[in-house]
Amino acid sequence: MSLWVDKYRPGSLGRLDFHREQAAQLRNLVQCGDFPHLLVYGPSGAGKKTRIMCLLRELYGAGVEKLRIEHQSITAPSKKKIEISTIASNYxxxxxxxxxGNNDRVVIQELLKTVAQSQQLETSTQRDFKVVLLTEVDKLTKDAQHALRRTMEKYMATCRLILCCNSVSKIIGPIQSRCLAVRVPAPSIEDICHVLSSVCKKEGLTLPPELAQRLAEKSGRNLRKALLMCESCRVQQYPFTADQDIPEMDWEVYLRETANAIVGQQTPQR
Structure with a gap:
């Protein structure tokens, strides 16, 4: 049994619920043939990863959804073994x-080198390049970013990069200039209400518009968070009521209690 956020995730650009004009532009990008490196950025829960996976499906077909988790061991120049987990398809x-951590530069160089030098399994029906998706690139060290810039130039013929992050402010200019920037804005309150109502309808549930509005507002326009809270409400109480309590995330409760404890009594004994 999967969570709603995974169960109802759109699988193609044509099935996206919002930012449809952007989806059409991404489809045109695939069809034009000259596919560039991409820098996809936007707030959490805006749909960056969903759009990237839809884009990969547009590029390679359904085979891109046959995923496997691989554990790789990379040896750093200091002879230290670095264990890293990756998610991969044939494409x-x-x-x-x-x-x-601080070994991110070595990971980038070795993984991109391995991918760029490997051959496609179905060259007759697929693109002549593979895609490497790097997430949270705004957390990379400056050394890793400069290594990434050099690697992007070296393996452009056989490898395309899709970089995903929340903000481009910490990404060096040379990387930004080598990528086509795609900003994915947070969905509007109306967009989130529409998605919540649609998902509940598919589940055979009736969601009051007032509750959908409260969920959308409390999520901070984070669609993933809104869907998780909606599913929590379903577990807590059904039929839904317009004024029912919306359960908070465990980590939010813990942080608030910790902050209150710190503020409430600042003594050595505490």
Whole structure:
């Protein structure tokens, strides 16, 4: 049994619920043939990863959804072994290099080198390049970013990069200038209400418009968070009521209680 946020995730650009004009532009980008490096950025829960996966499906077909988790061991120049987990299909590789901490530069260089030098399995029906999806690139060290810039130039013929992050403010200019920037804005309150109502309808549930509005506002325009809260409300109480309590995330409750404890009594004994 999967969460609603995964169960109803759109699988193609044509099925996206909002920013449809942007989806049409991405489809045109795929069809034009000259596919560039991409820098996809926007707030959490805006749909960046969903759009990237839809774009990959447009590029390679359904085979891109046959994913496997791979654990790779990379040896740093200091002889230290770096363990990193990746998600891969026959056509793309997804990795978060910042998981390796200060060794992110080595991870980027070795993984991109391996992917760029490997051959496509179905060259007759597929593109002549593979895609590497790097997430949270705004958390990379400056050394890693400069290494990434050099690697982008070296393996452009056989490898395309899709960089995903929340903000471009921490990404060096040379990387930004080598990518086509795609900003994914947060969905509007109306967009989130529409998605929540649509998902509940597919589940055979009736969602009061007032509750949908409260969920959308409390989520901070984060669609993933809104769907998770809506599913929590379903577990807590159904039929829905317009004024029912919306459960908070456990980490939010913990942080608030911790902050209150710190503010409430600032003594050595505490």
């Amino acid at each position: 793309h590789l997804e990795v978060n290099p910042s998981d390796a």
